[in-house]
Amino acid sequence: MRHIERLPEPDILHEKHDEWQRKYEEKLQQHPSARPDHSKYAHPAIAGTLQCMSHGKCFYCETRLSGAYKEIDHHIEVSIDPSKAYDWTNLYLACDNCNNKLNHYTIPVSEALDPCRNSDEEIQQALTFDGEMIGSMPNSQLGLKTIQKYKLDTALLDLRRSRHLRFLCETVDKIKDSMLENGRRTATDEEKNQIRAFMQADRPYSLMCQIYINRHYAKLLAD
Numbered sequence: 001m002r003h004i005e006r007l008p009e010p011d012i013l014h015e016k017h018d019e020w021q022r023k024y025e026e027k028l029q030q031h032p033s034a035r036p037d038h039s040k041y042a043h044p045a046i047a048g049t050l051q052c053m054s055h056g057k058c059f060y061c062e063t064r065l066s067g068a069y070k071e072i073d074h075h076i077e078v079s080i081d082p083s084k085a086y087d088w089t090n091l092y093l094a095c096d097n098c099n100n101k102l103n104h105y106t107i108p109v110s111e112a113l114d115p116c117r118n119s120d121e122e123i124q125q126a127l128t129f130d131g132e133m134i135g136s137m138p139n140s141q142l143g144l145k146t147i148q149k150y151k152l153d154t155a156l157l158d159l160r161r162s163r164h165l166r167f168l169c170e171t172v173d174k175i176k177d178s179m180l181e182n183g184r185r186t187a188t189d190e191e192k193n194q195i196r197a198f199m200q201a202d203r204p205y206s207l208m209c210q211i212y213i214n215r216h217y218a219k220l221l222a223d
């Protein structure tokens with residue numbers, strides 16, 4: 001998870017919010033379990049702005065959302081607060097793993113990290129990684145509840161993260177091979193930037209890579 005800066009509300013939502021919300025509340029009076037209209041809150045302009053905010057990644061786990069699977073998530077579930085069905089600040093992007101989060105009654109959002117509210121520093125005080133395995137920082141209830149709520153420790157995410165970590169390691173191995181071949185003791189600036197790029201917010205699993213790189217490749221980057 002990384003901090004996400006919210007962009008301004010898309011025009012379509014600003015213009016249509018009250019009308020869409022009114023229709024939804026009318027529907028709710030007849031069908032108490034009615035859902036808001038997905039085709040409206042997932043309008044391409046809205047989904048596109050959310051993707052720009054997170055560089056096309058899941059807000060919670062940093063999985064790159066490619067292909068068909070892009071879910072717009074109501075951060076506070078509509079069953080808990082129907083007035084937030086079309087509220088811009090309540091719309092997040094989630095992958096298939098994280099959209100399957102634990103409900104409010106099990107763990108309310110207020111007890112977990114919120115990428116739009118918490119800073120990178122606060123996130124790093126709560127979450128850490130050992131290889132591809134996510135864990136909470138010692139004594140961090142916030143980290144523990146975040147992992148539980150968004151199921152950040154599933155086998156599915158471990159697999160996705162381990163593949164990406166392998167890609168990072170292969171990139172570094174190629175750089176080390178090239179150094180050996182050319183009798184160099186240090187990596188070039190370009191090679192260092194290639195490694196540092198894995199830690200940038202627009203790359204998948206950037207927090208995991210940052211922790212891994214600081215732990216294993218700090219010397220390579222410093223020399």
Ligand SMILES: [Zn+2]
Pocket residue numbers: 058059060061062063094095096097098099
């Ligand atoms: Zn996710």
